[in-house]
Amino acid sequence: MxxxxxxxxxxxxxxxxxxxxxxxxxxxxVTYVATAVAFDAEMQDRIGRHRADRPAGWxxxxxxxxxxxxxxxxxxxxxxxxxxxxxxxNLMFHDWPDDRILQAAADLLAAxxxxxxxxxxxxxxxxxxxxxxxxxxxRYRDVLGWVNQRCAHGSDxxxxxxxxxxxxxxGVS
Numbered sequence: 453m454x455x456x457x458x459x460x461x462x463x464x465x466x467x468x469x470x471x472x473x474x475x476x477x478x479x480x481x482v483t484y485v486a487t488a489v490a491f492d493a494e495m496q497d498r499i500g501r502h503r504a505d506r507p508a509g510w511x512x513x514x515x516x517x518x519x520x521x522x523x524x525x526x527x528x529x530x531x532x533x534x535x536x537x538x539x540x541x542n543l544m545f546h547d548w549p550d551d552r553i554l555q556a557a558a559d560l561l562a563a564x565x566x567x568x569x570x571x572x573x574x575x576x577x578x579x580x581x582x583x584x585x586x587x588x589x590x591r592y593r594d595v596l597g598w599v600n601q602r603c604a605h606g607s608d609x610x611x612x613x614x615x616x617x618x619x620x621x622x623g624v625s
Contacts, residue, residue: 453565453566453567454564454565454567454569454570454571455569455570455571455608456561456564456565456570456571456573456603456606456608456609457471457570457572457573457607457608457610457611458573458575458600458603458604458607458609458611459471459474459572459573459574459575459610459611459613459618460574460577460600460604460610460611460612460613461576461612461613461614462576462577462580462614463576465577465614465615465616466613466615466616466617467574467575467576467613468534468535468574469616470611470613470616470618471532471534471572472506472532474570474572475510475530475532475570476507478529478530478570480529480530481509481529482509482510482511482528482530482531482532483510483511483512483513483526483527483528483530483531484506484510484511484512484513484534485513485519485522485532485533485534486499486502486512486513486515486534487516487519487533487534487535487536487538487539487542488502488514488516489516489542511526511527511528513525513526516538516539516542517542517543517546519533519539519560520556520559520560520563523560523563523564523567524563524567528569529568529569529570530569530570530571530572531564531567531569531570531571532571533560533571533572533573533574534574535574535575535576536573536575536576536596536599536600536603537575537576537578537596540553540596540599541592543556544588544591544592544595550594550595550598553595553599554598554599554602557598557599557603558602560573560603561602561603561606564606565606573603573607575596575599575600575603576596577600577612578592578596579593579597604621604622607622607623608622609624
């Protein structure tokens with residue numbers, strides 16, 4: 453059974469860098485599951501920079517929707533999934549209802565638990581700000597919050613990264 457590590461934080465908090473350090477410290481092969489889609493030139497550049505920053509030996513799987521299958525199919529002892537927030541956005545873009553998204557999150561956690569090794573889940577913490585003024589933004593905040601709660605509760609470790617510093621929420625970090 454896998455060790456599941458949940459990493460959350462705000463935008464540019466250092467959560468991805470922290471998760472990447474954790475993956476590298478395992479000393480084993482890593483599959484990086486990327487959920488982002490390049491809808492414009494800026495996002496293409498951003499994805500390109502992320503690809504270039506990853507260690508050469510890491511396997512990258514780009515999967516914006518069927519993330520549980522990507523985790524199940526990863527052929528390495530360590531899986532780093534970055535990120536749940538973008539994944540939830542992708543599912544909403546494809547008009548998935550909330551209950552289907554929450555079931556997909558449960559499927560992801562089951563896929564992670566079924567593995568041996570380590571699975572690191574990175575996400576955005578979007579609940580610290582004001583209540584968004586638009587219905588779609590409020591729905592996104594709510595659904596991602598529910599997904600994050602389920603994944604955090606189902607993890608062995610959880611960390612909140614603020615200004616590049618991890619704060620242990622659960623387990624050892």
